[in-house]
Amino acid sequence: MHSPAPTLDPALDQRAVNTIRFLAVDAVEQAKSGHPGMPMGMADVAYVLWTKFLRYQPADPAWPNRDRFVLSAGHGSMLLYAMLHLAGYALPLEELKRFRKLHSLTPGHPEAGHTVGVETTTGPLGQGFGNAVGMAIASRMMSARFATPGFDPATWRVFGICGDGDLMEGVSSEAASLAGHWGLGNLVIVYDDNHISIEGDTQLAFTEDVGQRFEAYGWHVERANAQDRADVERALHAAVGATDRPSLVIARSTIAYGAPSKAGTAAAHGEPLGPEEVEGAKRALGWPLAPPFLVPDDVRARFTTRAAELRPDYDAWHAAMQAMRASDPARASQWEALVERRIPPDTFEQLVAQAPRTAAATRAHGNAVLQHAAALVPALVGGSADLEPSTKTAIKGSPAIQRGAFAGRNFHFGVREHGMGSILNGLSGAGFLPYGASFLVFTDYARPAIRLSALMRRQVVWVFTHDSVFLGEDGPTHEPIEHLASLRAIPNLLVERPADGIETAAAWGLALENRDGPTLIALSRQTLPALERDSDFDPSVLRRGGYVLREVRDAALTLIATGSEVGPAIEAATLLDAMGRTARVVSMPAPQLFLAQDAAYRDRVLPPGGRRVSIEAGSTYGWERIVGERGLAIGIDRYGESAPLAALQEYFGFTPARIAGRVTEWLAG
């Protein structure tokens, strides 16, 4: 049993907690929008966490070995903003007063990259939980790579606060199962067990035994009274001490603690308390009614003291790192390369030069390219949602990442696309350049995590194989149709569908260069031909999203294809030539990237006034932007079928003869 260290001034602690509470209340009131109840209920927990456990340095928010704090229940954003402000981060009180205003540093939900100290963007429930698992395993993996007997530069822990909603969402179940499997003893999640969800008491829909469930995942479970700081400290101490497995601290709390009539009710969840209730809460907790946004000097000083207390640990880390730079400069430089996600400047060119030039499935090319990429970029780690034999995404010669064995680069995520995605997003902010793989149709399962990687501009590589109906026998449940279209519509997500080994290498090269966002690479199950290119082919056009693969002087007709349809398009062009309809062929692995090129280049590839046909074995939705309203979009706007490849190519009209026939008919029509 842990005996809490005696606090010098319990009254100061209470003032500090009330400061947190009422910064949140006043900000929500001023914004006329927000979630006051959660910060009021969890202020004690946050205070204990930040003043007794969390290791941070506000002057250096990017310190690689800082403990991470994740507010998975992102709607309680004012709790985080209040803590960051008090802790001394670059978040002035004026910004708290601009809560939820356009371009303030205090948006409705915490946004990483926007507000200093916010580790990850949360709000979509369960995601922060999974991100926290990713950050925690990143710590173990960095430690496995860099720790020496004298110094472990990666000892960071991850603390999170989540709510009922986070634990109802399946993504947290997936991530929790993996965290337990991996034995992540550096992960502590506090569950704000306030018995209130938006529709009312959690008894309406959430009566499972959460503690027992987490024990089943292999977690250490503690219980505490969220309004009793000594009890919270005891539970957190026990949680931190359980280093062989992650911990869940079930903190029984009162939502809107202190509010005279709304405490413990759903009314306090997602809207301002109202002036009367605010006044009542301030009176009940002995807080001055005015001014709003009050921060007593001694409370501010308490946090200044805390930063100073934490400083020696921070300085010691830097001294040890400095010593490593002197004694083992190679290791120190590897560390820096990882932390900064540095890649060799000619990565793209090296990958393209080494590109496989045989006929093969692009998933097989992807495997070959991945080996080259992994050799160039030590930060690259990843895995598959239990489909590696099909996605071919293992890094050869590197062991699996498992409990107590974190030096490898290959994850086994199990059949958990969504958990995988949320973990990748956590890894991407903590030293690694992660990739994750499954079948393209299962992007649907991971979609909220894919979107967050794009919203946060996180460098994650999403590798999805079996990218069309031409996967064959598995049938419509496994055959993507609308997926390429629906992914291309996601802002900041670069979608690549390469056609052969060289394009696959280029896709990976672009993904590794694309520091400010995720890249999704769609690869074929079936064998594709190695495309012929002129001897003077300039690989830099592969950076442009689309380029002319078959030029025919004065031809008015251009066939535009992606991935597995490029080969048939070229054959179709040959057939059309023979019919007196000469056709150019453009390979367009990334239409969105092509559309971002300068007009001169676009006009060179797609001459204005020419007639255009797009060919892609998926939804035609969105192809009008490329082919124009006079153009023809050959695609598949219905669900697939279960059948062998050749039967499907014929049935859906994607043989060269069927394509040529369709084009001829259209030209004549």
Place this chain on the structure above:
Amino acid sequence: MHSPAPTLDPALDQRAVNTIRFLAVDAVEQAKSGHPGMPMGMADVAYVLWTKFLRYQPADPAWPNRDRFVLSAGHGSMLLYAMLHLAGYALPLEELKRFRKLHSLTPGHPEAGHTVGVETTTGPLGQGFGNAVGMAIASRMMSARFATPGFDPATWRVFGICGDGDLMEGVSSEAASLAGHWGLGNLVIVYDDNHISIEGDTQLAFTEDVGQRFEAYGWHVERANAQDRADVERALHAAVGATDRPSLVIARSTIAYGAPSKAGTAAAHGEPLGPEEVEGAKRALGWPLAPPFLVPDDVRARFTTRAAELRPDYDAWHAAMQAMRASDPARASQWEALVERRIPPDTFEQLVAQAPRTAAATRAHGNAVLQHAAALVPALVGGSADLEPSTKTAIKGSPAIQRGAFAGRNFHFGVREHGMGSILNGLSGAGFLPYGASFLVFTDYARPAIRLSALMRRQVVWVFTHDSVFLGEDGPTHEPIEHLASLRAIPNLLVERPADGIETAAAWGLALENRDGPTLIALSRQTLPALERDSDFDPSVLRRGGYVLREVRDAALTLIATGSEVGPAIEAATLLDAMGRTARVVSMPAPQLFLAQDAAYRDRVLPPGGRRVSIEAGSTYGWERIVGERGLAIGIDRYGESAPLAALQEYFGFTPARIAGRVTEWLAG
């Protein structure tokens, strides 16, 4: 402790099980593709289930009170096809020989509506599990509505088989928590615990205590040896006997049981065994090497006997139903209306006639329309993923559906969009016309279930509110951008984004009429004006996906808007008029539906040669199909911002003045 009833002929049972096993093996071998291991390991379980527990009548596969069998592990489809064939369903042996061939009745994964006896389409893991929960609660809900002291017409139970993958996916966690919460004692899931996933031993990624987890959800948990039929029967008997809560039977099995070298290995999961291994397995299990697809006569007779054994129960049900028709025709006719999902023929017209005509948020209109719809269609039931106060989707005057209280129409799904979706899909095939609600951005969480509703052509109404950045302060994590585009690309999904009360009523009317597929209705958070319409307005144009709201003779310019942008478009047209640029305005709540109209209508709404502008507060992706390459698509192709509504309207350029300015600039350009 249950003592299994002595079997007349254990050797016959063994032959029957081997028949199942080798039908699967031979079919996979002939297809050169498929999953032999699961059927080989689970043949005993399936045999015991179908011959001792499952109540079915092959001659009447649509019998409303049949027990449902759900193969959640859909890749083991040959197990289901073998059972359906042997049980006497219209699935001849020739079709088993055409496994995974184009247009056979035996596609790679089971497809509901395609193969008789397949209750739901499975393959995407975890979905079948959730569907089974929906079917089980449907039984309880039908019973609550129709049972009398003498006769309960809805006593069906739901049996399922799932694998490791199903239980790793978060969607099954969500559905399992709800099934435990609801106490669904008529649900029995057998977990094929074969310790093998595609990447290898489940020890790689799945070491949680599944039994303990399900106990935490409130389930009854049994364990059995899947290769010991008596033990399986004992466990199933205990599971069926636990009528106060759902049961999980953890059946420890050997994948590819009988295969000499591949049994118990990942090699047997997803590819043919190969001739040598098939021969070895047949020898090991004492099965004739030839012919393939062998069904001994006595095995076939065993199933004929079983159907006969089940007949009296079936006949008694029909007799009782006949008696109900005589004694209580109103009740009987209500039953039939539900089972057949009948709606009044003038539902659309009634809803439009009663439509709210005030200025309000379309989510508020949706609430009013829902009350009318619920009065017209008793089959309509639904709920929200813990957002009802925001989505406004409760049916007034009807209680919540809870454990032991299944007569109501309102679900509390908790924060579980994905579990909700999979449960709706199960409900839709079992007597109800379900709807589910959340915020539009969270369609991402439910997307695999939305897609399956469309693939299965299930009548599900998806209601998603907060349908643009104009939800305001919650910021980019909650603001949909790419969602409308990505949903419109899904085949068979009707997407409606109404602009006022009348369009909201029409959207619901179309959804209720749309028997052969799901409808998604996107509704605004913010107040929208009541649109003015001519006194001779013909509501039937609301069926056409798009119509002229503001006609101006000879105007060459047409503004096309959806939902919350229709009001500003009309105001912008007034401003443009004043600037000498007369503009027509088209409201287009459902672009995909509009594109499916005849050319004459389309040309009347969008005269060829005219200039067109689309206005929608979301991705412009796909709007070229409507506006053409000379057109202008006004939208938002980046992430949103956290700010009050008015600030966002100005910032993103959606005030009437900003729209008019943008159009003028474009016309001049």
